[in-house]
Amino acid sequence: MADTALLDVDGTLVDTNYQHSLAWFRAFRRYDLTVPVWRIHRAVGMGGDQLVPAVAGDAFEGEHGDDAREAWEEEFDRLLPEVQPFDGARDLIVELGRRGWEVVLASSGEGRHVDAFLDLLDARELCEAWTSSDDAESSKPAPDLFQVALQRVGSTSGVVLGDSTWDVEAAARAGLPAVALRTGGYSVEELRGAGATSVHDSMRDLIAALDTTALAAPS
Known part of the structure; x- marks a missing residue:
């Protein structure tokens, strides 16, 4: 039933999808990684635990994954009033x-x-x-x-x-x-x-x- x-x-x-894309872009840039925004957007909808290795690679996930997710949260908070x-x-x-x-x-x-x-x-x-x-x-x-x-x-x-x-x-x-x-x-x-x-x-x-x-x- x-x-x-x-x-x-x-x-x-x-x-929120474009705010999320921009927040992730800025989070990755904190670690000197530039991921094209369109590629990030294609992964929005995944959870952050899966998005980071999907767009930045397993090596980046291993070294910076948790920190990048924290950075994304900070960046998205700044955009939250626009949602x-x-x-x-x-x-x-x-x-x-x-x-x-x-x-x-x-x-x-x-x-x-x-x-x-x-x-x-x-x-x-x-x-x-x-x-x-x-x-x-x-x-x-x-x-x-x-x-x-x-x-x-x-x-x-x-x-x-x-x-x-x-x-x-x-x-x-x-x-x-x-x-x-x-x-x-x-x-x-x-x-x-x-x-x-x-x-x-x-x-x-x-x-x-x-x-x-x-x-x-x-x-």
């Missing part, structure tokens, strides 16, 4: 709840960032639970975060909403269908190729088409 809507936060509900929710994000959460879904925000972000986004969305009372990077041993594209999110509400099945191929791949590894938004900058072909059941250009487009998606109603 799919009864839980598992919503990614960064890049899905709030517009805005996507148009329709709160309306989607309200509508999913109205349709009977248990709504869980399945974020791999830092706990205080997740708190800031909950306030930005005014969504604390609309969600049954939420996660952060502290809640899963391995980050996306590993399935751990979605599995933990389901456990939070005592569920075994749900539908994922995400914006990156990493979200869709993590959903597949957890045995869950995924609906995708293009707000992360990925193409329709990439998201469908990763396994998304439907792809939508914006939150408003998704809301308008909700009855035709895996998020139409709990089953």
